[in-house]
Amino acid sequence: MSLLGRIRRPADLHSLTGPELEVLAKELRDYLVDSVSKTGGHLGPNLGVVELTLAIHRVFESPRDRVVFDTGHQSYVHKLLTGRQDFADLRKRGGLSGYPSRAESEHDIVENSHASTALSWADGIARAHEISGQKDRHVVAVIGDGALTGGMAWEALNNITEAQDRRLVIVVNDNGRSYAPTIGGFAHHLDALRTARGYEKVLGWGKRALQRSGPPGRMTYDALHGFKKGVKDVIAPQGMFEDLGMKYIGPVDGHDLAAMEFALRRAKAFGSPVIVHAITEKGRGYTPAMEDVADRFHAVGVIHPETGLPVAPSRFGWTSVFAEEIVEIARKRSDVVAVTAAMLAPVGLAPLAEELPERVIDVGIAEQHALTSAAGMAFAGLHPVVALYATFLNRAYDQLLMDVALHRAGVTIVLDRAGITGDDGASHNGMWDLALLRTVPRLRLAAPRDEETMRTELREAVDVDDAPTVVRYPKGALPEALPAIGHEGTVDVLARTAGDGGARVLLVGVGAMAHTAVAAAAALGAQGIGSTVVDPRWVLPVSEDLLDLAAKHDLVVVVEDGLGTGGIGSAVRDALAQAGHAVPVQTHGLPHEFLDHAARPQIVEQYHLQAQDVARQAAGAVAALTSDAEQPLGQPAERDTRP
Numbered sequence: 180m181s182l183l184g185r186i187r188r189p190a191d192l193h194s195l196t197g198p199e200l201e202v203l204a205k206e207l208r209d210y211l212v213d214s215v216s217k218t219g220g221h222l223g224p225n226l227g228v229v230e231l232t233l234a235i236h237r238v239f240e241s242p243r244d245r246v247v248f249d250t251g252h253q254s255y256v257h258k259l260l261t262g263r264q265d266f267a268d269l270r271k272r273g274g275l276s277g278y279p280s281r282a283e284s285e286h287d288i289v290e291n292s293h294a295s296t297a298l299s300w301a302d303g304i305a306r307a308h309e310i311s312g313q314k315d316r317h318v319v320a321v322i323g324d325g326a327l328t329g330g331m332a333w334e335a336l337n338n339i340t341e342a343q344d345r346r347l348v349i350v351v352n353d354n355g356r357s358y359a360p361t362i363g364g365f366a367h368h369l370d371a372l373r374t375a376r377g378y379e380k381v382l383g384w385g386k387r388a389l390q391r392s393g394p395p396g397r398m399t400y401d402a403l404h405g406f407k408k409g410v411k412d413v414i415a416p417q418g419m420f421e422d423l424g425m426k427y428i429g430p431v432d433g434h435d436l437a438a439m440e441f442a443l444r445r446a447k448a449f450g451s452p453v454i455v456h457a458i459t460e461k462g463r464g465y466t467p468a469m470e471d472v473a474d475r476f477h478a479v480g481v482i483h484p485e486t487g488l489p490v491a492p493s494r495f496g497w498t499s500v501f502a503e504e505i506v507e508i509a510r511k512r513s514d515v516v517a518v519t520a521a522m523l524a525p526v527g528l529a530p531l532a533e534e535l536p537e538r539v540i541d542v543g544i545a546e547q548h549a550l551t552s553a554a555g556m557a558f559a560g561l562h563p564v565v566a567l568y569a570t571f572l573n574r575a576y577d578q579l580l581m582d583v584a585l586h587r588a589g590v591t592i593v594l595d596r597a598g599i600t601g602d603d604g605a606s607h608n609g610m611w612d613l614a615l616l617r618t619v620p621r622l623r624l625a626a627p628r629d630e631e632t633m634r635t636e637l638r639e640a641v642d643v644d645d646a647p648t649v650v651r652y653p654k655g656a657l658p659e660a661l662p663a664i665g666h667e668g669t670v671d672v673l674a675r676t677a678g679d680g681g682a683r684v685l686l687v688g689v690g691a692m693a694h695t696a697v698a699a700a701a702a703l704g705a706q707g708i709g710s711t712v713v714d715p716r717w718v719l720p721v722s723e724d725l726l727d728l729a730a731k732h733d734l735v736v737v738v739e740d741g742l743g744t745g746g747i748g749s750a751v752r753d754a755l756a757q758a759g760h761a762v763p764v765q766t767h768g769l770p771h772e773f774l775d776h777a778a779r780p781q782i783v784e785q786y787h788l789q790a791q792d793v794a795r796q797a798a799g800a801v802a803a804l805t806s807d808a809e810q811p812l813g814q815p816a817e818r819d820t821r822p
């Protein structure tokens with residue numbers, strides 16, 4: 180049996196010798212490459228934390244001691260060491276989550292994959308231990324250099340540095356990269372520390388020399404302290420953390436298991452907050468990852484393990500269209516700049532950065548800063564295009580509301596991965612943006628349904644200079660083109676199906692759900708129910724053209740890949756009521772639940788967002804209307820003139 184096969188819980192690690200641990204580290208890497216190449220996942224980050232995670236679980240006693248991972252995409256090794264060794268269905272329904280999951284294990288704590296939260300979690304848990312007198316329990320937070328560029332991390336550090344009795348060890352997993360090399364002053368300071376590898380060696384030599392000089396005493400202590408200060412000032416300027424009042428151990432070779440264990444045992448013995456600065460390599464031990472200049476195999480699809488090459492072509496068609504169109508736009512508009520929050524390639528800004536590097540700004544994992552600095556850029560005459568994953572906009576809602584919208588700033592926000600992302604789990608679905616953005620005054624939101632509308636709406640968005648504009652689209656492959664067959668003002672008409680003269684349904688497809696709406700119309704037509712299918716394109720605010728069209732129908736059905744209540748369907752309902760129209764609105768969207776990780780089609784089916792489900796429910800509503808109708812349906816509803 181392999182050594183990995185013998186590990187059922189962290190305590191099983193204690194019996195292993197140094198050489199056995201090296202063998203285990205190799206087995207872990209081999210398992211990760213073999214398994215994640217079949218399923219896809221965060222291969223690079225996990226290859227970089229093998230020794231670090233082994234050391235944590237040898238020094239600390241999870242789950243009595245708490246281990247918190249920032250973002251959590253690098254927790255596969257932790258899972259393998261805590262009783263979960265079947266990754267065959269990683270990120271698939273019924274399989275392991277790609278992030279920590281309390282349902283899977285008592286060793287898992289933070290399920291939220293939004294970066295920079297771990298130190299706050301850890302501070303909270305450690306405070307609770309402190310307040311409740313559990314002084315022998317430790318909390319370990321693993322945070323990447325990228326996540327350290329997020330503001331929350333510094334809010335937490337500000338609360339941690341003054342603590343004396345808080346048993347909190349912060350392991351900075353410093354591989355110098357988010358996806359791309361990490362940007363900013365803190366990253367450069369970590370660089371300075373990182374290059375001071377000699378610091379520990381020189382310090383170790385000094386200690387041994389002084390200890391040889393005679394019995395430890397005051398002189399020895401003073402001499403050692405003076406020597407250490409000299410070494411630090413010369414070799415390892417550690418101001419940032421020490422100026423914060425944080426004890427700091429490092430830089431430590433994060434792939435040297437003995438050194439990591441030694442550092443962690445020292446940190447554990449401190450009994451107060453301390454930083455262990457581990458230097459690691461993302462993708463360590465797997466040549467294709469190490470040679471991946473873009474992002475060291477940060478998040479891969481299914482790949483050939485021997486070469487690392489993708490088995491299937493690129494998975495991100497919508498992103499590719501944005502990548503092309505933003506370059507075209509920037510070539511014509513010198514005021515347009517693009518902003519990314521440490522996700523240059525994933526959001527599609529690499530081609531623009533290649534051609535016009537001075538027009539692309541990477542702010543680190545700092546969406547709040549991205550939005551407010553964009554308001555500043557707009558104020559000073561630029562038109563910023565902030566490209567994010569939809570779910571990460573949640574974090575910058577206040578900045579969008581009070582810095583961008585309140586000041587009528589011409590900022591365009593491009594939301595990729597809107598709707599259901601699926602395999603990345605609950606905190607990655609881009610399902611809150613439509614409901615959230617309804618609340619932002621003056622904001623205009625477009626949801627393209629195909630490549631042509633995407634290009635058009637992007638260009639329209641950057642032409643608005645007195646309000647925030649948003650263009651949002653899903654993860655994955657582009658759908659077929661869906662040309663309009665006509666227009667009702669600004670509203671694209673996609674299909675009209677005759678019925679038997681009874682109720683007429685207006686089907687509104689939001690963005691990519693327009694394809695579902697067209698298919699649902701065909702299913703309704705087969706039942707003799709006539710309908711008109713439209714794509715409003717700019718779905719917020721609800722347009723007069725859409726309201727006028729709705730008023731001529733007996734039922735409005737809105738299909739959207741966002742929250743089913745509070746989203747576009749609700750906006751249409753409220754606008755119709757405000758305009759005095761009594762047309763009922765049926766909304767098809769996502770539930771107010773956190774969706775488990777699963778493939779996108781499985782979630783679409785589970786929440787009845789398929790065409791036949793939409794048609795079935797719409798037909799039901801028509802039947803109910805018909806049976807209740809006092810006048811034959813299909814006549815335009817009288818405008819309700821009640822005051």
Ligand SMILES: Cc1ncc(C[n+]2csc(CCOP(=O)(O)OP(=O)(O)O)c2C)c(N)n1
Nearest residue numbers: 224292293294323324325326356357358521
């Ligand atoms: C708020 C937020 N923004 C963006 C992301 C996307 N994201 C996931 S991991 C990652 C890079 C993290 O870098 P680091 O913390 O250094 O961890 P590493 O991958 O290097 O181990 C980013 C930007 C996220 N998860 N959360």
Ligand SMILES: CC(=O)[C@@H](O)[C@H](O)COP(=O)(O)O
Nearest residue numbers: 250252292478525596603654
């Ligand atoms: C952990 C994280 O937030 C990202 O790595 C995300 O998992 C990438 O998602 P895509 O694979 O959809 O780009």
Ligand SMILES: [Mg+2]
Nearest residue numbers: 323324325356
């Ligand atoms: Mg990193």
